[in-house]
Amino acid sequence: MGLSNGIPFLDLVSPHVELEAEFTAVFHKVLRSAMFIGGPTVENFEREFASFCDARFAVGVSSGTDALRFALLAAGIRKGDSVLTVPNTFIATTEAISQADALPEFVDIDEGTYNMNPACLRQYLETQCDPDRRTGLRISRRTGRPVSAVVPVHLYGQMCDMDAILDIAEEYNLIVVEDACQAHGAKYFSAKDKTWKKAGSVGVAAAFSFYPGKNLGACGEAGAVTTNSEQIARHIKMIRDHGQAKKYYHDVEGYNGRLDALQAGLLQVKLKHLAQWNEQRRARAAFYGQLLAPLSESVILPVEPSWSHGVYHLYVIRTSDREELQAHLSSRSIGTAIHYPIPLHLQKAYRGLGYRAGDFPVAESVAPQILSVPMYAQLQLEQQESVAKAIGDFVASRHSAFVMSAGI
Numbered sequence: 001m002g003l004s005n006g007i008p009f010l011d012l013v014s015p016h017v018e019l020e021a022e023f024t025a026v027f028h029k030v031l032r033s034a035m036f037i038g039g040p041t042v043e044n045f046e047r048e049f050a051s052f053c054d055a056r057f058a059v060g061v062s063s064g065t066d067a068l069r070f071a072l073l074a075a076g077i078r079k080g081d082s083v084l085t086v087p088n089t090f091i092a093t094t095e096a097i098s099q100a101d102a103l104p105e106f107v108d109i110d111e112g113t114y115n116m117n118p119a120c121l122r123q124y125l126e127t128q129c130d131p132d133r134r135t136g137l138r139i140s141r142r143t144g145r146p147v148s149a150v151v152p153v154h155l156y157g158q159m160c161d162m163d164a165i166l167d168i169a170e171e172y173n174l175i176v177v178e179d180a181c182q183a184h185g186a187k188y189f190s191a192k193d194k195t196w197k198k199a200g201s202v203g204v205a206a207a208f209s210f211y212p213g214k215n216l217g218a219c220g221e222a223g224a225v226t227t228n229s230e231q232i233a234r235h236i237k238m239i240r241d242h243g244q245a246k247k248y249y250h251d252v253e254g255y256n257g258r259l260d261a262l263q264a265g266l267l268q269v270k271l272k273h274l275a276q277w278n279e280q281r282r283a284r285a286a287f288y289g290q291l292l293a294p295l296s297e298s299v300i301l302p303v304e305p306s307w308s309h310g311v312y313h314l315y316v317i318r319t320s321d322r323e324e325l326q327a328h329l330s331s332r333s334i335g336t337a338i339h340y341p342i343p344l345h346l347q348k349a350y351r352g353l354g355y356r357a358g359d360f361p362v363a364e365s366v367a368p369q370i371l372s373v374p375m376y377a378q379l380q381l382e383q384q385e386s387v388a389k390a391i392g393d394f395v396a397s398r399h400s401a402f403v404m405s406a407g408i
């Protein structure tokens, strides 16, 4: 792509241009079969995606948000339950919890990985909840509701510390639904089972988004739930399609939440390249790490624990001068974004939950500092050098400004 006009935050054109002939063939096939919803294309994609995730089943749905909502419903979250997640995530995580008639509650994140801190999860269950002998669940003191599930979010393409989270979940009878919407292909080394596990294969169910900008993106809206439970897979197939197992015979009320055949066919084409694209993202992350290492006093780089094999959906750096750095990069035509500027517990939409500033100190302290810089498989090494040079120049100018103002 002609990138002479700077470095975009995301390039959704190049990967699609390369595959245009295959995409066009998919469109012709779908057009001529008129199988627009469901059918063999959807089923084939589901099989291939399940296999990619090392899960027994994948069920295609209309978005990542629907995937999360359906996963929670099918996994057995009941009306009035409390579901624990983190404040540093996209609002879809908590929207899905609310739409499953449950209430989101938060625990803080780890400062290194920005993912759920298992110690905070344990502490919440131990010190802020009371045991309910009748159900074996914990009752949240804040809300008086039973805590029935936890949604670890594998943010930025890196999995949460799942051994620890699964242990806690087992101890407190929590259903684990992974939000894997940013983590297609990410892996976690389970020291307990002595094996690498893929995102989407460790919880009772997991939600994936195929929003165009995700590591595997559709040319429109799409999502999927993965699970090893045949019962959950069957339940989701029913609720994504108006609660019917057979046409016009409705066992329950469901939703219009299906994956269409055109998106499934396009996703099949892209899925073949996903492993390689993920490796390219990892290589680019390693190169950024090399280029930015000399700036480590001013810029905090992503942390990848030895048990993690991240797929760098985003490359997120941290600095105390975030707004200025973002403006400086923008002046050099380098695109950036912030994921996410306001932790969910402080969003206007969640005023009703009754949280206050100070409730989640780690999430609150990183939110004003994080900055996502360009990261995609097609990113060129010279482009990365330009990004690193721009960041380096910024750090140098801030440093000399500081030296001058301090009168040194």
Ligand SMILES: *Cc1c(COP(=O)(O)O)cnc(C)c1O
Residues within 6 Å of the ligand: 063, 064, 065, 066, 089, 090, 092, 093, 153, 179, 181, 182, 208, 209, 210, 211, 222, 223
């Ligand atoms: C993208 C995303 C979602 C929602 O996916 P949609 O397909 O946009 O509905 C949910 N959770 C996280 C963490 C995401 O990044």
